[in-house]
Amino acid sequence: MTLKKSTAFGKRRRLANPISAALLGAVCAxxxxxxxxxxxxxxxxxxxxxxxxxxxxxxxxxxxxxxxxxxxxxxxxxxxxxxxxxxxxxxxxxxxxxxxxxxxxxxxxxxxxxxxxxxxxxxxxxxxxxxGKSSSYRALSQTTIAGSQLLQRQAQVQDTARLLEDIPGVTVQANGGVSSLPIIRGLSDERVKVEIDGMTITSACANHMNPPLSYIDRTNVGKIEVLQGVTPVSMGGDSIGGTIVVQSPDPVFAEAGKGLLLDGKLSGFYRSNGDAFGGSIAAGVANEHVRLDYTGAHSQSMNYSDGNDDIIKSTAYENQNHAAKLAFKFDNHLLEIKGGQQHIPFQGFPTARMDMLKNDSIFGNVHYKGDYDWGKLDGKLYLENTTHFMDIGHDKLFPLYHTADRPYTASHAIMPMDVRGRNLGYKVQAEIPFGQRDTFRVGNELHLNSLDEWWSPVSPYAGAPRTAIGGMWPNSFVNLNNASRDRLGTFAEWEANWSPEWKSMLGIRYDHTMSDTGNVQPYQDPVLSPTGRTVKEAAAFNAKDHERDFDTFDVSASMQFTPDKSSQYEFGYARKNRAPGIYELYPWSTNFMAMSMIGAFGDGNGYVGNINLEPETAHNISFTAAFHDADNDNWEIKATPYFSYVENFIDADRCGPDNPICNSALGFGYYGQPGDAATPGQHRDNGFYFLSHGNHDARLWGADLSARTHLFKDQTLGEFATHTVLGYVRGERMDGGNLYHMMPFNAKLSLDHKKGGWSSAVEMQFVDRKSDVQQIRNELTTPSYILLNAKTGYTYKNLSIDVGLDNVLDKQYYHPLAGVNAGDYYAMSITAADWPYRNNRNLPGMGRSVSVGFTLTY
Ligand SMILES: [Cu+2]
The missing domain is CATH 3.55.50.30 (Phage tail protein beta-alpha-beta fold)
Structure with a gap:
């Protein structure tokens, strides 16, 4: 599916006036x-x-x-x-x-x-x-992926989030086959603002199975902008880690007097590992002023195999997207109206206890852009609805569980979970050049998110395994009842071009975030089981006031210095906030099974919410130095060391006697039971833990480095170049211990070749061992590894063919941020000790894989 096109705020600037003249001498972005x-x-x-x-x-x-x-x-x-x-x-x-x-x-x-x-x-x-972009303030660490670079990447990966993997400072957490979660400089998931064609979408799932990037097929992406760390306030709001803006392609209209324009794109791919295949189609018809587009995409994969040729369970998926867009262009006005749907019949989650058995989303949005004498106006309006269904996929109905007296029945759907999510919002922004030097940007945005989540009762019958789980009836378990998180943000930004050498940007932003949820309900009937623990827990939760209001102020300031044609420096500071999310505040039950169902961290642990959470406030400082040859053509090197201090970082705490949210006084018995290993928060000795969310100050620091250079150019041999990306991040909690999921030192080195229609690369990826792990979550260490990938592509006229060989050496490796391998674990075994469901396996990466893809444009 593609979604509505949007402008990444702050990147397109008015130049049709003397302001542009003020940029005399400003040097290349x-x-x-x-x-x-x-x-x-x-x-x-x-x-x-x-x-x-x-x-x-x-x-x-x-x-x-x-x-x-x-x-x-x-x-x-x-x-x-x-x-x-x-x-x-x-x-x-x-x-x-x-x-x-x-x-x-x-x-x-x-x-x-x-x-x-x-x-x-x-x-x-x-x-x-x-x-170009330098007319507006463009951060040195801002990255754009578009054009042929994007096309090639689209042919290589099947997941939109993985288009970002080559960007300095960006990594992804595995999650599902088309639902990876982006992490920027150690700050993950909901700490990264993701805008898809102008829409802000919050995942409608406790396990974040449907994160925003999963709502656009990779083939329908026209451009991606990534802003790390110190991002402008106009791109902010819940973005302490950074901002990712994904746009479908810009509408193209027919030339005056040339009749109708017909264009489109057809693509297909096959990947040997997992027998993955898919295709997409885009077709457009336009005259001078009106354009109609349709895009559709399908992709699917079986479970992939690792470097040892073992099949990794719960990694299969199937995904379909459709969208239509109508665009109107008159003079300096562009209006786009878009609608579409996504259908995922199945997506396995190897690091979660549940799988996605259905996800249906529909959306509609409108985007207006206009140039006026006074400046630019940009407005967006959107609505998105998700129907999400989770259960335990067949890979997790592990035969070992179904012993002779507990026979396996494939049709057992033993943990049905339904979620309904809605996102509704707008964003309006005006950009006003003022005098020769200054540009002002003011804007306002509203994002209304609501979630309902209930777990239907599972009626018991004799001899079925489900009775062994017990107690999941007669009512629906209501985890979230009309929960909402509404955010209203207002910002003002000032860009100034002081001299050819100096540019600055300063912005302030205020957000009001209001969260609430209605009363909840346990499986047990309060009348029949008045003393049931979850009955009492639900009553206690319902007696509380659930509304939380957060007022947050952001500041973002940066200064760019360009002393000459071949060097640039930037210093930035940002104070940014994120109010807690619905799934951090409101999951209310400390029942072992309920907690096992909640957690988007890929750690296999169980979580309970904390209604008293405070917003995270990050202080981000970064410095970038960039050097290149005078034409910025032959070579470039760019380095960004950064530091973040995050007040009230929302992290995890072990359940146990000292935890006010989940302790024995509340009837929480999943630690230190007689005869079991007496580790707080753990039920028996299997390495999985019960955790609550809690605020803890934290600090993160690290550095990103990227470089490229031309090596050799020859008529017969073609053009050789090389590029590299290096990164390292370290995260610590101020009260001791490491933060979870910090990417160890990693480097990618690529040798690129181009000649005529050929474009090829050999890539080496080095990832150091992950030894700074978070003990609270029992995060596992991962060994270091080197991967070798090769790819080549040929473009002839309108046809591109891409062939890739990934993990050439068929190396068995574990990406440090992939998470645990629980894809064949019985989902509720978090409390198991007598079964082999232990937290002692990392999720292996994909073994050797050959992929072929084609793209035909017309
Ligand atoms: Cu889910």
């Missing part, structure tokens, strides 16, 4: 890591100011245009619609403007006025402006 994009791309540039048009061209085509803004003043362009190489697009835009261009690097172009300009004017080229 560092290009995205990766290799130059020389391929044909779709452009949709409206008629109007030439400066604006050039800016859009630079942005879409990945070009840097270097010119004195004075030469474009007052000039108009007829606009551009369709597919062009960057150079052809530039020629079209310049038309009869009287400007000429000169390529001074594979991506760098200078513009000059033709003959009438006195020579001394042209000679002032070192006082130049650069269009």
């Amino acid at each position: 560092l290009c995205i890591s990766g290799i130059a994009l020389a391929d044909n791309q779709q452009y949709n540039i409206p008629a109007g100011s030439l400066a604006t048009a050039l800016n859009k061209l630079a942005e879409t085509g990945g070009l840097q245009l270097v010119y004195d803004t004075a030469i474009a003043e007052g000039l108009q362009s007829k606009g551009l619609s369709g597919k062009y190489s960057p150079e052809a697009a530039l020629q079209q835009l310049l038309g009869n403007s009287g400007l000429s261009y000169r390529m001074v690097g594979s991506r760098t172009v200078t513009l000059e006025k033709m003959p009438t300009v006195p020579p001394d004017k042209v000679a002032t080229l070192d006082k130049v402006t650069v269009t």
Whole structure:
């Protein structure tokens, strides 16, 4: 499915006015890591100011245009619609403007006025402006994935979140086959704001089986922006780790007088490991002003095998997306209306106790963008509804459990869990250039999230295993009753270009977050079992006031210094907040089974909520230094050390005598039982624990480094280049111990080759052993490993074929953030000691795999 297109706030800036002239001498935004994009791309540039048009061209085509803004003043362009190489697009835009261009690097172009300009004017080229993203404040560590780099990545992976894996500072937690969770600089999941075509979606599942990135098929992504750490407040709100903005492709309209435009894309893939396959189709029809699009995608996989050729249970999935979009363009106004649905009939979760047996989502959204004399206006409105059903998948109905007196029956659905989720919201933002130097951005957004979760009763009958579980009747267990989390955010941001060398950005933001939930209900009937523990727990929870209100203030400030053409520095500080989520506040039962069902951490432990949680407040500091050759063409190196101090970081505490939320006085007996290992929070000695959420101050620090360089270029041998990404993060709780899921030192080194239509790479990935683990969760250590991947692609006209060989050496490895391997464990065995369901296995990564994919555009 694709969703509505949105503008990543703060990245497109008005240039059709003298503001752009104020950017004299501002120097290039560092290009995205990766290799130059020389391929044909779709452009949709409206008629109007030439400066604006050039800016859009630079942005879409990945070009840097270097010119004195004075030469474009007052000039108009007829606009551009369709597919062009960057150079052809530039020629079209310049038309009869009287400007000429000169390529001074594979991506760098200078513009000059033709003959009438006195020579001394042209000679002032070192006082130049650069269009593209640099016109707005673009953080040095901001990464864009688009164009051919994105296409190649789409052919390699099956999960949208995994498109992000090559970005410095970004890692993913395994979760399901199409539901990986992003982690930025050690801050995971809901600490990262994810915007999908302008929609903010909160996962409708205690195990986060349907995180936001799972709602767009990777083939329907047109562009991804990732902002780490110090992100602008306009992109903030629940984003203490960073922000990921995913957009479907921009609408392309027909050229004036050229009739109807028909275009589209067809793609397919097959991956040997797990026999995964899928395909997608995109078709569009447009005239000058209206465009209609349809996109559909399907993908599925069986369980994959690891490096030892063992099948990893509960890793299969099937996923379908459909969407339609209607877009209107008139003068400087663009309106997009989009609707779609997602259907996941099955998705296994090897690190969770449950599997997704159905997920249906429908959404609709509207996006308006307009250019006015005073600036830009951008508005979004969206609604999303999810119907989610979890149960224990067949891989987890482990035969060992079903002994002779407890026969296995595949049809046993023994832990049905239903969730209904809704996301409704808007975001309005105005961008107002003011004078020669300043730009102001103000905005307001609302996100209403509501969740219902109930677990239907399982009626007992003689001899069935379900009776052994016991007590799951006669009522539905209500975990969340019309729970809500509503956030209203308002922000103001100021960008200033002080001089060619100095730029700054300052923003403040206020969010009010209100959470609430209605009364809950246990399985047991309060009248029939008035003394039942969950009956008493539910009554105690219902007697409480559930409403929580949080007022949070964010500040984000950064300064960019560009002393010359080949170096840039940035220093930033951000104070950012995240109010606790519904699944951190409200899961109310300390019943062993109820707790086992809750936890999105991939650790196999059981969790209970904490209604008294305070918001997390992060203080992020980062410094980036970037160096490159003067044309930013041959080589680049960029390093960002960072530090975060997080007040009230929401972490875990063991249940036990000292835990006010889950202790023996409350009837919580799952620790220290006579005859069992007397470890607080643990039921018998199997390595899994019962935990509650709690606030603890924490600090995280680390560094990201990326570099690329051209190596060799030759007519016969082609072009060789190399790029590398390194990262390390360390996290500690101030009251002792490590934070969970911190990525050890890791490095990727890639040797890239391009010649004609061929594009190939050999990649080596090194991951150090993970030894700084969190003892509270019984996080397992992982050994170090080296993986080798190879890929090649050939593009001929409109057809691209990609072939990949992943994990060439068939190495058995365990990604440090994958989580535990519980894919064949009986789901409720968290309390088991006499069965082999122990927390002593990491989830293995995929063994050797060959994949082939094609993309046909027309
Ligand atoms: Cu779920």
